[in-house]
Amino acid sequence: MELREGDEIRGAARVMTRERMRWYVDALPTVEANDGRVHFSVPTIHDDDEYARGQGLPGIISDGMISTNWILDLMIRSFGPAVLEDPGALTTKFIAPVYEDVPLTCVLRVTAVHALPEDRRRLALDVWAEDGAGKKVTVGTAAVTLGRA
């Protein structure tokens, strides 16, 4: 893929459903337990309406790491898993809450292309996730190395 500064890659929109929020919430104790079984989280602002309202929210909001992982997923889909083999970076900032059933689209925009030896390139990217109205809810930057033989 020949990319230039200003090029933009947009992922397919995904709706931040209650199920997607819960999958992430319950993945955390499941991964922590590491015993091959599913474990369930204590109530959180990401999966329990009453708990979320008790924290001053109108309802559950998604964990910011879901949008971060969706951005990483778009990076891997766009550039291949080799971007995880070479040095790289990803920074995200969660600037607005994502409520239930909000559609999110992840976007990568090339901000710089640096030539490297052996015909390799280093891409600098702006990354973000936006809602159905185009409002950014997660923003950040990323860097990947392309061209691994």
Place this chain on the structure above:
Amino acid sequence: MATGRYTSDLEAGDRLGPVDVVISPFQVREYCHANEMHQDCFQNPANPIVPPTMVHLEKLRFYTLYCPEGCGPNARVHYTFDVRWHAPVRAGQELVVEGVVASRHMKRGREYMDVDITIHARADRRLLVEYRDTVCLSYREAAKDAA
């Protein structure tokens, strides 16, 4: 040292770890499945690559170890995720994970905490991953704005 109770008790300079860690294929597959990351590199190999986003769970590991009573009076909210990976981490690899509370600071009337975490290969002490995690500890104030 302010470890031992709530996350909100942590103070700048508190050391977290080092701990020896081996991430299992099960952990990688479960985490990636929950995030709908079904790429072959995560789901099929015997020693799948660990997505760099999983470093966030090392912070949670430290919270469990050092702050067993939870987050404190208010829910904390994750504000910034900042990772740099220097080489791939694979399931089954012996790792050394350590962290430090880098700062607690006020910004626009809210309190934030930065935790820096590194992952080294146990075999040769190579630096594999650097991570800075920032949480907002004044969650109720943030929630009022969000609502």
